[in-house]
Amino acid sequence: MFSHIVIFWIKPEVEGAEQRLIDGLNHYLTDIPGVISMHVGKCAASDRPVVDQSYQVALNITFKNKIIHDEYQVHPMHVEFVEKIFKQVCDKVVIYDFGDLE
Numbered sequence: 001m002f003s004h005i006v007i008f009w010i011k012p013e014v015e016g017a018e019q020r021l022i023d024g025l026n027h028y029l030t031d032i033p034g035v036i037s038m039h040v041g042k043c044a045a046s047d048r049p050v051v052d053q054s055y056q057v058a059l060n061i062t063f064k065n066k067i068i069h070d071e072y073q074v075h076p077m078h079v080e081f082v083e084k085i086f087k088q089v090c091d092k093v094v095i096y097d098f099g100d101l102e
Helices: 017-028 066-073 076-089
Strands: 002-010 037-042 057-063 090-099
Touching: 002 017, 002 066, 017 037, 017 057, 017 076, 057 066, 066 090, 076 090
Parallel strands: none
Antiparallel strands: 002 057, 002 090, 037 057
């Protein structure tokens, strides 16, 4: 298994940015070949000081392996999402990739 976790910070000046991002993630990425599972959600409130609450939206996608993840990155639907949604509504992104590297 290979996990691709993306943490998004939205542009506060863009009206409806958070929902546009969530809708775009669900529209563009769900049916890309090789996606085993996908979960999109908003930052969960927590009283624990070790929990980062500075972001607005997170994405967790799993793939069979890194090779399939790499194919996903250049898939036309992913590229279209980056151009039409991500660049319009996001200020910052941090990505955590881990798992089987074969």
